[in-house]
Amino acid sequence: MGIVIVDVCSANLLATIDIESIIEEEFPEVAVLMNNCLSHCGLCAKVPYANVNGKLIHGKTIEQCLDRIRLEIKKELAVYA
Numbered sequence: 001m002g003i004v005i006v007d008v009c010s011a012n013l014l015a016t017i018d019i020e021s022i023i024e025e026e027f028p029e030v031a032v033l034m035n036n037c038l039s040h041c042g043l044c045a046k047v048p049y050a051n052v053n054g055k056l057i058h059g060k061t062i063e064q065c066l067d068r069i070r071l072e073i074k075k076e077l078a079v080y081a
Contacts, residue, residue: 004030004076006050006069009038013048013062022066027073052076 006023008014020032040056043049048065049058052072059065 004053004073006030006032006052007038008032008034008050009044010034010036012044014050014065017062023069029077030073
């Protein structure tokens, strides 16, 4: 079983939803970490984003970003299947 880490900046739009519960409920093997800063300030102010195992994932809307995060998680977990 692989480990997937989703890092979210606490100043980003994704922090306005309970992303930890959403993702960790769907994917128990995934850990969501809220951080003060992920050093993507220009991006952070414009669009929702997160890092999934170090890979930058973003979308125009929160829902689009969540869908892309889910897809990337599935790709990461497939490596360990």
